[in-house]
Amino acid sequence: MRVGMPHMGSLYIPFKALFQRLNIDFVIPPLTNQRTLSLGVKHSPEGLCIPFKLTLGNLIEVAELGADTLLMPGGYGTCRLGYYAKTQEQILHDLGYNIEMIQLGVSEHKLFGLLKLIKRVANNAPWSKIISAFRFGLSKMNAMDRIERAVQKVRAVELVKGTANQLFARAMSTIDNADDYRTLKKVEADYIDQLNQVAKDPEARPMIVGITGEFYVVLEPFSNFDIESELGKLGVEVRRITFISEWTKFSLFLNPLGVNEKDRIHKAALPYLKRDIGGDGWESVGEKVLHNKEYDGMIHLAPFTCMPEIIAQNIMPSTKENMPVLTILCDEQLTKTGILTRLEAFVDLLERKQRLGNNNRQRVTA
Numbered sequence: 001m002r003v004g005m006p007h008m009g010s011l012y013i014p015f016k017a018l019f020q021r022l023n024i025d026f027v028i029p030p031l032t033n034q035r036t037l038s039l040g041v042k043h044s045p046e047g048l049c050i051p052f053k054l055t056l057g058n059l060i061e062v063a064e065l066g067a068d069t070l071l072m073p074g075g076y077g078t079c080r081l082g083y084y085a086k087t088q089e090q091i092l093h094d095l096g097y098n099i100e101m102i103q104l105g106v107s108e109h110k111l112f113g114l115l116k117l118i119k120r121v122a123n124n125a126p127w128s129k130i131i132s133a134f135r136f137g138l139s140k141m142n143a144m145d146r147i148e149r150a151v152q153k154v155r156a157v158e159l160v161k162g163t164a165n166q167l168f169a170r171a172m173s174t175i176d177n178a179d180d181y182r183t184l185k186k187v188e189a190d191y192i193d194q195l196n197q198v199a200k201d202p203e204a205r206p207m208i209v210g211i212t213g214e215f216y217v218v219l220e221p222f223s224n225f226d227i228e229s230e231l232g233k234l235g236v237e238v239r240r241i242t243f244i245s246e247w248t249k250f251s252l253f254l255n256p257l258g259v260n261e262k263d264r265i266h267k268a269a270l271p272y273l274k275r276d277i278g279g280d281g282w283e284s285v286g287e288k289v290l291h292n293k294e295y296d297g298m299i300h301l302a303p304f305t306c307m308p309e310i311i312a313q314n315i316m317p318s319t320k321e322n323m324p325v326l327t328i329l330c331d332e333q334l335t336k337t338g339i340l341t342r343l344e345a346f347v348d349l350l351e352r353k354q355r356l357g358n359n360n361r362q363r364v365t366a
C-alpha cells in the first residue's frame with residue numbers, strides 16, 4: 001500500500017512523521033505549484049471552489065508518483081466538502097488511476113475514527129505503536145505552529161525583510177528531520193530564540209490585521225499568494241486564530257468533551273447571523289465582531305463560489321462594528337499583481353484612518 005494525501009501548508013510534515021513511525025510508505029506530492037493548479041482546473045467541473053481544484057491537482061500528482069491509497073478530508077455539513085472525496089475518486093478513475101480513496105471524516109468520527117483509520121492503513125499495527133506515532137506527529141504540528149506565531153510578529157518589524165521567512169523555512173525543514181522529542185524541543189527553542197534575536201525597527205508601530213475566512217485558503221499559502229508574507233513586507237502584523245494545531249486540539253480532543261472554542265465567535269455573530277451556514281461563514285462574521293477593537297482591519301479570504309463565505313461577505317459591511325474588511329476571492333484567476341495592489345490600497349486606507357484618529361482599534365498607551 002502506498003499512501004498519499006493532498007497538501008495544506010506544511011501539514012505533510014506531521015503526517016510524514018506519523019507514517020514513518022508506522023513503516024507506512026507515504027508518498028508526498030510536489031508542494032502545490034502552478035502545475036498542480038493547471039491539473040486541478042483542467043479536470044474539475046468549472047464552478048467548483050479552489051480547494052477542490054488544488055487538492056485534486058495534488059491527488060493527481062501523488063497518483064502519478066505511484067500512490068494507490070489516497071486520504072482525503074471530508075465530512076458532513078452544509079457545504080460541498082462532503083462530496084469532494086467521492087467526486088475526486090471518480091475523476092481519478094476516469095483518468096485511469098487505479099486508486100482507492102479513503103475519506104477522513106474527522107468531524108464525525110473524532111479521534112477514535114481517525115486512529116481506526118490509521119490502524120487500517122498501518123496494516124493493523126498495535127494500538128500502542130499507533131498512539132505513540134500519533135503523539136509524535138502532533139508534537140511536530142504544535143512546534144510548527146508555535147514558530148509560525150512568532151514569525152507573524154517578527155515579519156512586521158524586522159529590519160531586513162525576508163529574515164523571518166528564511167528562518168521559518170529552515171525551522172520547518174529541521175522539524176521535518178527531527179527524529180525524537182528531545183531534538184524537536186531543542187529545534188523549537190532554538191528557532192524561537194533566533195526569531196527573538198532578529199534585528200527589529202524600534203520605531204515600528206505595526207498595523208494589526210486579522211486573517212479570517214475559509215479554512216483551506218487561509219492555511220494554504222499557494223492559494224492566497226502567501227498573503228501573510230506580503231502583509232509582513234508592508235509592515236503589518238498578522239493575527240490569525242485558525243491554526244491546524246488548534247483545530248486538532250479542539251476537534252479531536254476538546255469538542256467531544258463539550259468544550260467548543262467557537263461558542264464565543266458564534267455568540268458574537270448572533271445579532272447578524274443566527275445559525276451555521278456551512279464551512280467557516282459563521283465564524284468569519286463572528287470574528288469581525290469579536291476583534292473589532294483589537295484589529296485595525298481584517299482580510300477575509302473566500303474561495304470564489306464558496307456559498308458560506310459569500311453569505312459572510314454580504315453580511316459583514318452591514319454590522320455596526322466598523323472595522324474595515326477586505327474580501328479577497330481566491331480562484332485560478334487571482335494574480336499576484338492583483339492581490340498586491342489591493343493589499344497596498346487597504347493598508348493605505350488603514351494608515352489614513354489612523355492618521356485621522358478614527359481607527360477602531362483601541363491602542364494601549366504606555
Ligand code: SF4
Nearest residue numbers: 049079081279303306
Ligand atoms: S467551505 Fe466553501 S470553499 Fe470550502 S469546501 Fe465548502 S464550499 Fe468549498
